[in-house]
Structures are given as structure tokens and as C-alpha cells.
Amino acid sequence: MLTQLLSGDFPRSRALTAILIAIFVLLALAPFLFPGTKPLNVAAKICYFIVLVASYDLLLGYTGIVSFAHTMFFGIGGYGVGLALYNWDASWLAVLAGLVVALAVSIVLSLVIGLVSLRVRTIFFAMITLAVASAFAILASQLSSLTGGEDGRSFSVPTLLRPSFRLFEGEVLGVAFTGRIVVYYLVFFLSLALFLTMIRIVNSPFGRVLQAIRENTFRAEAIGYRTVVYRTIANCLGAGMATMAGALMALWLRYIGPDTSLSFAIMIDILLMVVIGGMGTMYGAAIGATIFILAQNYLQSLMGLASKSLEGLPLLPKLLHPDRWLLWLGVLFILSVYFFPTGIVGKLRRK
Amino acid sequence: MAEPLLSLSGVNTKIGRYHILHGVDFAVPKGGITMLLGRNGAGKTTTLRTIMGLWRAAEGSIRFEGTDLARLSTPEIARLGIAYVPENMGIFADLTVRENLVLATRERAPDPRRLQWIFGLFPALEKFYALAAGALSGGQKQMLSIARAIIEPRKLMLVDEPTKGLAPSIIRNMIAAFRELKRTETTILLVEQNFMFAESLGDGVAVMDDGKIRHTGAMQALAADRDLQQRLLGLHLDAHQ
Amino acid sequence: MTTMPAARSATAAPPAIKRDWLPILLVPALAAAALPLVGSFPGWLTLTVAGLAMGMMIFIMASGLTLVFGLMDVLNFGHGVFISIGAFAVTLIVLPLATLVQADSVLMNVAVLLLCAVVAMVLTGALGWAFERAIVRPVYGQHLKQILVTMGGMIVAEQLIHVLWGADPISVPPPEAFRGSVLIGEAAIERYRILAVAVGLAVFAAMLLVLNRTKIGLLIRAGVENGEMVEALGYRIRRLFVGVFVAGSALAGLGGVMWAFYRQTLTPGMGMEVMVLIFIVIIVGGLGSVGGCFLGSLLVALVANYTGFLAPKVALGSNILLMVLILMWRPQGLYPVAKR
Structure with a gap:
């Protein structure tokens, strides 16, 4: 059963297994273990970011494609669902229609980008996706009559998912089972399902071909694989998964705007998560996303304390200022690329 | 026997995961032209590139006047007095003929007397001296590539298939x-497929196959021995005669 | 394979290489096409000068990047950092020497600008040297890691600017002599834009001079085409590369100075923001080509300015469209660089 769920791709390290189980259990019980708005926000964000980061790893780690347009697809998912809910009624049909439209847009877009530029070199693809994504972000904030511009759009979600909704009277472990908890579990289980799907994909014959192409494009071509086709399919798959993650985000936040989905800062976050967690392993994406988002939310307070205690010294307090947390993750990122390109997962597995 | 100018022993070269040279041993005596023959894919170009340091020898030694080239970088090897005329000629198409020659000169500018001598060998280069090298015909590019190698006296010239496609x-x-070059001090190691060309110029000869040297000797002896040619160079020979 | 008839022997005239004028003509053609669309001549002139000024600044910032790529196949995704640092270096001069900036003397104003340029270039050049050693060299030849690690370098450097200069935007007005505009006919042309065009042309001319008239320049051009052969002729291409990397970083710094006074507000992310345009420019121009980079910069900036006026909502989209159109016409960019 477990073998089937994980497609036979086990963590293969005791420490890694323990960490993954811990992440799973804490996320599964988050609403009851950490009641309160902020912790639940963090937990939900971890869920959909695991999907987002894993789908990016599908490209970067498994296929060797560097794309800077991943947030664009993430945003398309978010905007698709968000704008459907905003413009129509807050129904499940709107959610579904928004998601379908968003998926179609993403897949067509990634297909076009892929066919135009995947046959050329890594660097070329990276530059073109960067240009396209930034144009898309600007477009989204310019078309304010449709997207709400920089301010974005807030919208209502179906009744079942609203905070005022009660699934049943009474409390579970002292927590009222509100629509927020329903939506949390929706996000959690869908994220889990998508994550397991991606594990299945990378361990399928298709996934093995991708890895063969990454290792040696020339050879893979010589054996007879149409590398461009495989890469383009991977690109579309990654885009579709990112779109789903975006849809989950929209349902959770009940808001969509450029800063939460399209900004280049998020693209950089995703890169950091993949590399620090470990490229080329789905588990790395899970660990990377978890650690990064925890750091984003809690490292800052820690750094604030350190900064305060060092007050009076030159420069040091500034380096440890809570807003500079990205500096340290950036350093960690560079060191990861140099010294342990397989990330945390690779480190744990080697022991 | 005098010390050879260049000697390879047990040279192994791998490119990526492909093992191309399997222990190449041969020596190039000082002076004259040594021919390196063999069929396509025998490892001739790889041998030249390994001597030049463009590919690294995984094992073995390459001694040139007592220095082990295997440990030097390509620019250092070039500065020992070794010139390289690659198979694709390595012309800088964007630069003029003059600029191509200037770059091959260590001194400030090419020596006028030497330049005249080169123009005597290859009149086309004088005619198109100020023209972009990319505009030259294939034969003229080959001439420029050789001219670059002899614009200053060099001890050893590595030439890869100068007749290809001409x-x-x-x-x-x-x-x-x-x-004319044979009358200078320069020693030449020349890779060739064209047997007629090799026969009319070669002093010594080494024949390669499958990344190993199969035969070394005098060019005349090989030219006289049809059976040996057939055995070493195989069917390939017929195509060229 | 060359199969020449024997009659056209070794001295036969080769076909004359035609100078490729078409891309050059694109710039005036674009400007001419915009005139009827804009409608009024003064408005068109203002837009055109604005476009040229912006194009020149982008060229200064992008030229180093394209050469570094052409020479060693290294694309520095962190190039934008040098632009930001060049821009922030301005504060080192302008804040302490505020009196000179406001002085009613052209000489003093120019002196301040020159000082800014020198300080910024020295700073970014030195930083470029360090960046090459620490960030680029270890991942040499591995594209994926190169992109990741230069990106990482950018993140860290951008954060360090925050640490050193604080998080608030800093305002830097240009020196007195370059504020305001002059009237040419009925068109108001900002003085600073004229300066930007002049500096851009000077940099382009200087680059052409170095590339065409000096041995170093010849080596760079030869290295872009065939680095291996340059090594086989006895030159250490690594050294050449480091030199070009440092020079390219210094140019980005100079571009940063120009960009700083143009925007008049400094933010650490300002370099990364222009990077998108810069990437479009070097793709459009042909990776590795300085001339292509120059034309690409002008085209991109002119298109951005015209569409910014005609249809502001699609301004950046128009550049993507420009890129797609040019790549459809010439898949390797305007001036593809011959490679081996």
C-alpha cells in the first residue's frame, strides 16, 4: 500500500524518513495542534508551496530546465479561480470553471514557450522565460479593470469554505470545526494528492527518460528519444501543477494579487527552496518548502532578538536585522549549489 | 639515433565517457615531415589535440625537448614553439587576413621579410590581405591557417588534414x-587521409587504428609495400586512389 | 565542402562580403513609422530622444554582459547587481559633495559626474573581479549551476546593499546643469537625455575603437569566435576573460550611475528590474555581438517609448513582441556571432 502510494520511491534514510513523517503529521494535525490564524496560514502555505516547489523540481531537478516563468503559471491558477469567483457567484462551479480555464491557458502558454525555446540552450530558455514572466506580471497589474491591478481582488469562496460556516456543532479537541478548517483540509489533501502524483510521474518510465535526457541529451537523442518532445511535456506538466498550486492558494487566501503570486521575489523563493531542499528529489521540495517558509515566518523574530542583543556593535546588528533573512538564505543557497548540490536530502541520504 | 623532438608514450585520452586513445606510442624525429595516417575515427585528430593540450591525456607522457606537455596548458604548449593547424582551420572569420596573422605573431608586428616569403608561397593572401577572412574560399582559408602557423619560426607544426575538401x-x-617548408628548421607532424599527398611529402610515417599506433617506419617503405598499405589502411585506401 | 572549378584558382577573387545593413536600417525605419502614429512632430522628437537616451543607457549596461557571454559562454544572471551598486556608489559622492551638485557651474557639475563615474566603475570593477573568482569560476562550464549561483550572488549582493545603504529609497537629483529641458523648435528635450545619448555614443565609439584597433580587442573578437584557437596561438583566454568580466562590470557600474540620475530614486532592486530589458536586448542583438547589442538597445528602448505613449498598458508586452518578431526573422538575433 505504502509502496504503491510512494511509487516505490522511499526516502532511503532514517533521518529523512523521520523528518518527512514529522512534516506530514504536523501538517495533518495543524488546525488542532496550532490553533490560531498565523500558524494555520503558515501550514496552508507550506502545503501549496510543496506542490509548487515540487512541480518546479520536475523541471529543474529532473529535466535540467531552468525556467523563470513558474510564478506566472502559479499566478494563472490563482487568478483563474480568483477572478471566476469574483466575477460570478461564489459557487463550486465557478471554482471548477476557473481552474479549467487557468489550466488550459497555462498549458497552451507553456507549450508555446517550450516549442519556441526548449530546443535551444538552457541559458536561452532561462532568459526568455524571465522576459515573458515579467511581461505577464506587468500586464496583470496594468489590466486593472480585469485583475484589480496592484491591489488584486478579494472574493468570496463557496459557503462550505467560509470562516462563518460550521461543519457541525461542538468542538474537536477544543477547536470549532469552521469553514477555515474545511478549506485547510481541502488544501492539505489536494496538495498531498498532487505531490504523490508527481512522485509517481518521476518514477514512471517517462520520468526516467527525463532524467536520462538531463544526464546526457546527446546520448538520449542517439538512443532515439525525441528530447524536445519530452522536455516540452515536462514543461507543460510543471506548468499545470503550478497552476493547481495557484488555485489552492486562491481558495485559501480568498485573495489574489501580483505580490502573492506573480512577483519575481516568489520565483527566487522557489529557487531557494528547491536547491536547499535538494534538486532532483521530490522529498527535497517538501523539506525545502517547509524549512524556507518556517524561516520566512519565524527566523525573522529570532534574528530580531539576535540583532537587539548585538546592538551597539558596528554592522552586525544590521546584518542580523529581521528584514535581512534572505541574505542568509542566499548565502546558504550559494553554498548548497557548490558543496551539496543534492541539498538536504542528498546530505541525509549519504550518511 | 638523435633524441626525437617529440615522443608520446602510453597516452590515453578520454572524452567524456568515451575512451579514444588506448596507449599511443610514437616519436617524431627532428626535421622533416612525419605523416600520421589512419582511417576515419582512428584517433588521429585526438592525438594532435592531446599533444596541443586541448584534450587532457588521462595517462601517459608527451615529451617535447625534455618537457612533459601533458602537464601544461594549451597556451604554455603553444609558447614552447608548437603551432597548430586544426582540421576546421580555426580561422577567425570576423577578422581580416592581416589581423589573423597579427594575432599569430608574438612580436609587435609580423616580420616583413617573412611575410613576403609567405606571400610567395600563397599569393592569394597578399591579394586579400585587408579582407575579412570569412570571405575567403576554403583553399584560401587553409592557406591562411598554415600561414598563421609559420608567420614566426616554430619548432613543431601540427597540421590536421590540410587537403580536406580542396x-x-x-x-x-x-x-x-x-x-618549401621542409627546407626550414620546422618539424611537421601531419595528419592525412590523402595517400597521394602523404606519399609525396612524408619522411617518416605512423599509422593508427582504434586509438593505437599499428605501424611506424619510413614513408618510402610504406609507399612501396602494397600489402602493408592494404593491411594497415584497408579499403579506405581504394577510395582515395 | 568547397568544390571550386580549377579556373578559379587560389587567387580568384572571393565573393565580397556584403555589409549587413538591414538591422541598422531598422532603427530609422522604426522612428519614421512612429511619426504618423504619434501625430505631432515635437511630441515625436521628444519621444525619440527619450528612447535614444534610454537605449544608450541600456547599451552601456548590457554591452559587458554580451561580451562576457560571447567570450566564455558565461551568462551572469547577477549582472544587475553591478548596475545597482554603480547607482548606489553615486551617493558616496553626491551626498558629501552636495554643494558641487547644486553649484551653478557647469564645470563643477561635470566634475561631480565624472567623479561619480570613476568611483562607481572602480568599485564595480573590483567587485566584478571578486564575483568572477568567488561565484563564476567554480561553476565554469556548467550552465545550470552558473545560472543558479549567479542568481544567488545577486540575492546576497542585493541584500548587502540593503545592509549598507538602508532600506529606504534614496533620492539623487542630477547636477544642476543637467536638470530641466531645452526647447528645440517646439519640442522640449530634457538636458539629461542629451547627456545620456552623448555618453552612450562615446562608450560605443570607445568600444569599437578598442575592439577594432588594439591587439586586446582583436583577441576578444577572435576569442568570441573561437576561444580554443586563441589558446592554441599561445594566449591565456582566462586572463582575457577576467579582464572583459571586470570591464563589463565597470561598464554596468557606469550605466548604473547614468540610470541613477535618470530615475533619481535608488532602490536595491533597480538593477534587477532593468535586467529583463537587458536580456531582451542581448537576445535580439545576437548573443555576443556588441553591434547587435547597440542596435537591440535602441530598438527596445524606442519601441518601449513609442508604445508607452501610444498604448501604455502593453508597453512591456511590446518588447516581447519585438523579440519574437526579430527571432522569427533571424533566429540567432540581428547579428549572429559565428561560432566555430
Whole structure:
């Protein structure tokens, strides 16, 4: 059963297994273990970011494609669902229609980008996706009559998912089972399902071909694989998964705007998560996303304390200022690329 | 026997995961032209590139006047007095003929007397001196590539298939030029597929197959021995005669 | 394979290489096409000068990047950092020497500008040297890691600017002599834009001079085409590369100075923001080509300015469209660089 769920791709390290189980259990019980708005926000964000980061790893780690347009697809998912809910009624049909439209847009877009530029070199693809994504972000904030511009759009979600909704009277472990908890579990289980799907994909014959192409494009071509086709399919798959993650985000936040989905800062976050967690392993994406988002939310307070205690010294307090947390993750990122390109997962597995 | 100018022993070269040279041993005596023959894919170009340091020898030694080239970088090897004329000629198409020659000169500018001598060998280069090298014909590019290698005296010239794709009249011009070069101090190691060309210029010869040296000796002896040619160079020979 | 008839022997005239004028003509053609669309001549002139000024600044910032790529196949995704640092270096001069900036003397104003340029270039050049050693060299030849690690370098450097200069935007007005505009006919042309065009042309001329008239320049051009052969002729291409990397970083710094006074507000992310345009420019121009980079910069900036006026909502989209159109016409960019 477990073998089937994980497609036979086990963590293969005791420490890694323990960490993954811990992440799973804490996320599964988050609403009851950490009641309160902020912790639940963090937990939900971890869920959909695991999907987002894993789908990016599908490209970067498994296929060797560097794309800077991943947030664009993430945003398309978010905007698709968000704008459907905003413009129509807050129904499940709107959610579904928004998601379908968003998926179609993403897949067509990634297909076009892929066919135009995947046959050329890594660097070329990276530059073109960067240009396209930034144009898309600007477009989204310019078309304010449709997207709400920089301010974005807030919208209502179906009744079942609203905070005022009660699934049943009474409390579970002292927590009222509100629509927020329903939506949390929706996000959690869908994220889990998508994550397991991606594990299945990378361990399928298709996934093995991708890895063969990454290792040696020339050879893979010589054996007879149409590398461009495989890469383009991977690109579309990654885009579709990112779109789903975006849809989950929209349902959770009940808001969509450029800063939460399209900004280049998020693209950089995703890169950091993949590399620090470990490229080329789905588990790395899970660990990377978890650690990064925890750091984003809690490292800052820690750094604030350190900064305060060092007050009076030159420069040091500034380096440890809570807003500079990205500096340290950036350093960690560079060191990861140099010294342990397989990330945390690779480190744990080697022991 | 005098010490050879260049000697390879047990040279192994791998490119990526492909093992190309399997222990190449041979020596190039000082002076004259040594021919390196063999069929396609025998490892001739790889041998030249390994001597030049463009690919690293995984094992073995390459001694040139007592220095082990295997440990030097390509620019250091070039500065020992080794010139390289690659198979694709390595012309800088964007630069003029003059600029190509200037870059091959360590001194400030090419020596005028030497330049005249080169123009005598290859009149086309004088005519198109100020023209972008990319505009030259294939034969003229080959001439420029050789001219670059001899614009200053060098001890050893590595030349990779100078007749490839050239018209017969230009090949005759090449033969004349190499005859003239044989009268200078320069030693030449020349990779060739064209047996007629090799026969008319070669002093010594080494024949390669499957990344190993199969035969070394005098060019004359090989030229006289049909059976040996057949055995070493195989069917390939017929195609060229 | 060359199969020449024997009659056209070794001295036969080769076909004359035609100078490729078409891309050059694109710039005036674009400007001419915009005139009827804009409608009024003064408005068109203002837009055109604005476009040229912006194009020149982008060229200064992008030229180093394209050469570094052409020479060693290294694309520095962190190039934008040098632009930001060049821009922030301005504060080192302008804040302490505020009196000179406001002085009613052209000489003093120019002196301040020159000082800014020198300080910024020295700073970014030195930083470029360090960046090459620490960030680029270890991942040499591995594209994926190169992109990741230069990106990482950018993140860290951008954060360090925050640490050193604080998080608030800093305002830097240009020196007195370059504020305001002059009237040419009925068109108001900002003085600073004229200066930007002049500096851009000077940099382009200087680059052409170095590339065409000096041995170093010849080596760079030869290295872009065939680095291996340059090594086989006895030159250490690594050294050449480091030199070009440092020079390219210094140019980005100079571009940063120009960009700083143009925007008049400094933010650490300002370099990364222009990077998108810069990437479009070097793709459009042909990776590795300085001339292509120059034309690409002008085209991109002119298109951005015209569409910014005609249809502001699609301004950046128009550049993507420009890129797609040019790549459809010439898949390797305007001036593809011959490679081996």
C-alpha cells in the first residue's frame, strides 16, 4: 500500500524518513495542534508551496530546465479561480470553471514557450522565460479593470469554505470545526494528492527518460528519444501543477494579487527552496518548502532578538536585522549549489 | 639515433565517457615531415589535440625537448614553439587576413621579410590581405591557417588534414608550399587521409587504428609495400586512389 | 565542402562580403513609422530622444554582459547587481559633495559626474573581479549551476546593499546643469537625455575603437569566435576573460550611475528590474555581438517609448513582441556571432 502510494520511491534514510513523517503529521494535525490564524496560514502555505516547489523540481531537478516563468503559471491558477469567483457567484462551479480555464491557458502558454525555446540552450530558455514572466506580471497589474491591478481582488469562496460556516456543532479537541478548517483540509489533501502524483510521474518510465535526457541529451537523442518532445511535456506538466498550486492558494487566501503570486521575489523563493531542499528529489521540495517558509515566518523574530542583543556593535546588528533573512538564505543557497548540490536530502541520504 | 623532438608514450585520452586513445606510442624525429595516417575515427585528430593540450591525456607522457606537455596548458604548449593547424582551420572569420596573422605573431608586428616569403608561397593572401577572412574560399582559408602557423619560426607544426575538401590545383599548391617548408628548421607532424599527398611529402610515417599506433617506419617503405598499405589502411585506401 | 572549378584558382577573387545593413536600417525605419502614429512632430522628437537616451543607457549596461557571454559562454544572471551598486556608489559622492551638485557651474557639475563615474566603475570593477573568482569560476562550464549561483550572488549582493545603504529609497537629483529641458523648435528635450545619448555614443565609439584597433580587442573578437584557437596561438583566454568580466562590470557600474540620475530614486532592486530589458536586448542583438547589442538597445528602448505613449498598458508586452518578431526573422538575433 505504502509502496504503491510512494511509487516505490522511499526516502532511503532514517533521518529523512523521520523528518518527512514529522512534516506530514504536523501538517495533518495543524488546525488542532496550532490553533490560531498565523500558524494555520503558515501550514496552508507550506502545503501549496510543496506542490509548487515540487512541480518546479520536475523541471529543474529532473529535466535540467531552468525556467523563470513558474510564478506566472502559479499566478494563472490563482487568478483563474480568483477572478471566476469574483466575477460570478461564489459557487463550486465557478471554482471548477476557473481552474479549467487557468489550466488550459497555462498549458497552451507553456507549450508555446517550450516549442519556441526548449530546443535551444538552457541559458536561452532561462532568459526568455524571465522576459515573458515579467511581461505577464506587468500586464496583470496594468489590466486593472480585469485583475484589480496592484491591489488584486478579494472574493468570496463557496459557503462550505467560509470562516462563518460550521461543519457541525461542538468542538474537536477544543477547536470549532469552521469553514477555515474545511478549506485547510481541502488544501492539505489536494496538495498531498498532487505531490504523490508527481512522485509517481518521476518514477514512471517517462520520468526516467527525463532524467536520462538531463544526464546526457546527446546520448538520449542517439538512443532515439525525441528530447524536445519530452522536455516540452515536462514543461507543460510543471506548468499545470503550478497552476493547481495557484488555485489552492486562491481558495485559501480568498485573495489574489501580483505580490502573492506573480512577483519575481516568489520565483527566487522557489529557487531557494528547491536547491536547499535538494534538486532532483521530490522529498527535497517538501523539506525545502517547509524549512524556507518556517524561516520566512519565524527566523525573522529570532534574528530580531539576535540583532537587539548585538546592538551597539558596528554592522552586525544590521546584518542580523529581521528584514535581512534572505541574505542568509542566499548565502546558504550559494553554498548548497557548490558543496551539496543534492541539498538536504542528498546530505541525509549519504550518511 | 638523435633524441626525437617529440615522443608520446602510453597516452590515453578520454572524452567524456568515451575512451579514444588506448596507449599511443610514437616519436617524431627532428626535421622533416612525419605523416600520421589512419582511417576515419582512428584517433588521429585526438592525438594532435592531446599533444596541443586541448584534450587532457588521462595517462601517459608527451615529451617535447625534455618537457612533459601533458602537464601544461594549451597556451604554455603553444609558447614552447608548437603551432597548430586544426582540421576546421580555426580561422577567425570576423577578422581580416592581416589581423589573423597579427594575432599569430608574438612580436609587435609580423616580420616583413617573412611575410613576403609567405606571400610567395600563397599569393592569394597578399591579394586579400585587408579582407575579412570569412570571405575567403576554403583553399584560401587553409592557406591562411598554415600561414598563421609559420608567420614566426616554430619548432613543431601540427597540421590536421590540410587537403580536406580542396580542389586538385590547390592541393598541388599545398604540396609545393610544404616542400618549401621542409627546407626550414620546422618539424611537421601531419595528419592525412590523402595517400597521394602523404606519399609525396612524408619522411617518416605512423599509422593508427582504434586509438593505437599499428605501424611506424619510413614513408618510402610504406609507399612501396602494397600489402602493408592494404593491411594497415584497408579499403579506405581504394577510395582515395 | 568547397568544390571550386580549377579556373578559379587560389587567387580568384572571393565573393565580397556584403555589409549587413538591414538591422541598422531598422532603427530609422522604426522612428519614421512612429511619426504618423504619434501625430505631432515635437511630441515625436521628444519621444525619440527619450528612447535614444534610454537605449544608450541600456547599451552601456548590457554591452559587458554580451561580451562576457560571447567570450566564455558565461551568462551572469547577477549582472544587475553591478548596475545597482554603480547607482548606489553615486551617493558616496553626491551626498558629501552636495554643494558641487547644486553649484551653478557647469564645470563643477561635470566634475561631480565624472567623479561619480570613476568611483562607481572602480568599485564595480573590483567587485566584478571578486564575483568572477568567488561565484563564476567554480561553476565554469556548467550552465545550470552558473545560472543558479549567479542568481544567488545577486540575492546576497542585493541584500548587502540593503545592509549598507538602508532600506529606504534614496533620492539623487542630477547636477544642476543637467536638470530641466531645452526647447528645440517646439519640442522640449530634457538636458539629461542629451547627456545620456552623448555618453552612450562615446562608450560605443570607445568600444569599437578598442575592439577594432588594439591587439586586446582583436583577441576578444577572435576569442568570441573561437576561444580554443586563441589558446592554441599561445594566449591565456582566462586572463582575457577576467579582464572583459571586470570591464563589463565597470561598464554596468557606469550605466548604473547614468540610470541613477535618470530615475533619481535608488532602490536595491533597480538593477534587477532593468535586467529583463537587458536580456531582451542581448537576445535580439545576437548573443555576443556588441553591434547587435547597440542596435537591440535602441530598438527596445524606442519601441518601449513609442508604445508607452501610444498604448501604455502593453508597453512591456511590446518588447516581447519585438523579440519574437526579430527571432522569427533571424533566429540567432540581428547579428549572429559565428561560432566555430
